[in-house]
Amino acid sequence: MLALTSLSPRPSPSPATPPHRRPPPPRGRIRPTSAVATAASDGGGAGDDYHSTIRSLNSHGRRHVPRKSLGQNYMLNARVNEELVAAAGVEVGDVVLEIGPGTGSLTAALLAAGATVVAVEKDKHMATLVRDRFGSTEQLKVIEEDITKFHVHSHFLPILDEKSRGTKKYAKVVANLPFNVSTEVVKQILPMGDVFSVMVLMLQDEAALRLANASIQTPEYRPINVFVNFYSEPEYKFKVERANFFPQPTVDGGVIRFKIKDAGEYPPVSSNKSFFSMVNSAFNGKRKMLRKSLQHLYSSVEIEAALTNIGLPPTARPSELMMDDFVRLHNHLGKV
Ligand SMILES: C[S@@+](CC[C@H](N)C(=O)[O-])C[C@H]1O[C@@H](n2cnc3c(N)ncnc32)[C@H](O)[C@@H]1O
Numbered sequence: 222m223l224a225l226t227s228l229s230p231r232p233s234p235s236p237a238t239p240p241h242r243r244p245p246p247p248r249g250r251i252r253p254t255s256a257v258a259t260a261a262s263d264g265g266g267a268g269d270d271y272h273s274t275i276r277s278l279n280s281h282g283r284r285h286v287p288r289k290s291l292g293q294n295y296m297l298n299a300r301v302n303e304e305l306v307a308a309a310g311v312e313v314g315d316v317v318l319e320i321g322p323g324t325g326s327l328t329a330a331l332l333a334a335g336a337t338v339v340a341v342e343k344d345k346h347m348a349t350l351v352r353d354r355f356g357s358t359e360q361l362k363v364i365e366e367d368i369t370k371f372h373v374h375s376h377f378l379p380i381l382d383e384k385s386r387g388t389k390k391y392a393k394v395v396a397n398l399p400f401n402v403s404t405e406v407v408k409q410i411l412p413m414g415d416v417f418s419v420m421v422l423m424l425q426d427e428a429a430l431r432l433a434n435a436s437i438q439t440p441e442y443r444p445i446n447v448f449v450n451f452y453s454e455p456e457y458k459f460k461v462e463r464a465n466f467f468p469q470p471t472v473d474g475g476v477i478r479f480k481i482k483d484a485g486e487y488p489p490v491s492s493n494k495s496f497f498s499m500v501n502s503a504f505n506g507k508r509k510m511l512r513k514s515l516q517h518l519y520s521s522v523e524i525e526a527a528l529t530n531i532g533l534p535p536t537a538r539p540s541e542l543m544m545d546d547f548v549r550l551h552n553h554l555g556k557v
Pocket residue numbers: 291292293294295296297320321322323324325326327341342343344347366367368369396397398399400402
C-alpha cells in the first residue's frame with residue numbers, strides 16, 4: 222500500500238485574494254504524449270496542478286467559488302492525479318469515464334496518458350471551464366450532467382464498438398469523486414461489467430477502507446460489502462492527506478481500485494435481484510439471527526436447515542456470512 226502522506230502540499234491560497242484579479246490561463250492544446258507538455262501549456266509548470274487549478278478557479282470572477290453542495294474539493298497535487306491514472310493502468314487508446322472533472326487537472330493527466338475521456342460534470346461553470354481549458358479535441362467530450370442520471374450505455378457502447386477491432390473493448394472509470402455521491406456511483410457502475418473493466422475512485426479514506434477491507438463480524442460490515450464483492454474485486458490503494466485538496470476538507474482521501482467482473486464471473490445465483498433483496502433483509506436486523514430476519518421469506522425451520530446444510534450454525538447472524546455464504550444460502554433456500 223502506498224501512502225501519499227509524505228507529500229508536502231502547497232499552502233492554500235489566501236481566501237482574501239480577489240478571484241478576478243488573476244490573469245486567465247492561456248488555452249492549452251492537448252499533446253497526448255506528454256503530461257509535462259500539457260501542464261506547461263496550461264502555464265502551470267511541469268506536473269504542477271497547484272497553479273493551474275488555482276488560476277482556473279480565479280479566472281471567471283466568483284462563478285468558480287467552490288461549492289460545498291457539489292463536493293468541490295479540487296486536487297492540487299499532480300502526483301496524486303498521476304497515481305490515479307497509473308492505478309487504473311490507463312494506456313494510449315483507452316476510453317475513460319471521468320466523473321466531475323472540475324478544473325480539469327485529472328482530465329489533463331488522463332489525456333496525457335493517451336486516453337479518450339468522457340467527462341461528466343454537473344456544474345455548468347466547471348463544464349465550460351474544462352471545455353475552454355482543453356479547446357476542441359476529439360480526445361475529450363465534456364457532458365454537462367448529473368452522473369447519477371447519466372445514461373452510460375448509450376454514450377459508451379458506440380465509442381467502444383468503434384474502437385474494438387475484433388476483440389471486445391472495455392472502458393475505465395477514474396474520478397476524484399464528490400464524496401456525497403460515492404455510494405450511489407459505486408452501485409451504479411459496478412454492475413456494468415459489459416462496459417467497464419476497472420474503476421479507480423478517490424473517496425473519503427474511511428469509506429475507501431470500509432469498501433475494500435470490511436471483514437465479517439465487524440461493525441463496518443454491511444450489504445454494500447456483499448454487493449462490492451459480488452460485482453468486483455476491490456483493493457485499497459493509498460491514502461491522500463486532506464491538505465492536498467482545495468478547499469481543504471475535514472477528512473483525508475483514500476483511493477480504491479475495483480476490478481469489475483464481467484457477467485460471466487458473477488457468483489451463480491438464480492436472480493441478482495432476489496439475492497440482494499435477501500441480503501438487504503438479512504441485515505435489516507443486524508443483530509438478529511437470520512432465522513428471524515428472513516422470517517418474512519421462509520420459515521425458521523427452512524432457514525435453520527439451509528444454514529446447517531452450508532456448514533453454518535442455525536443461530537448464525539448476517540455479520541457472520543461472507544459473500545459466498547450468502548450465495549450458498551440463497552441457492553439452498555431457492556430450492557425450498
Ligand atoms: C472533488 S471535485 C473533483 C474535481 C477534479 N476532478 C479534481 O480532481 O480536482 C468533484 C467534482 O464533481 C462535480 N460533481 C459534483 N456532483 C456531481 C454529479 N452528481 N455528477 C457529476 N459531477 C458532479 C463537482 O462539480 C466537482 O467538479
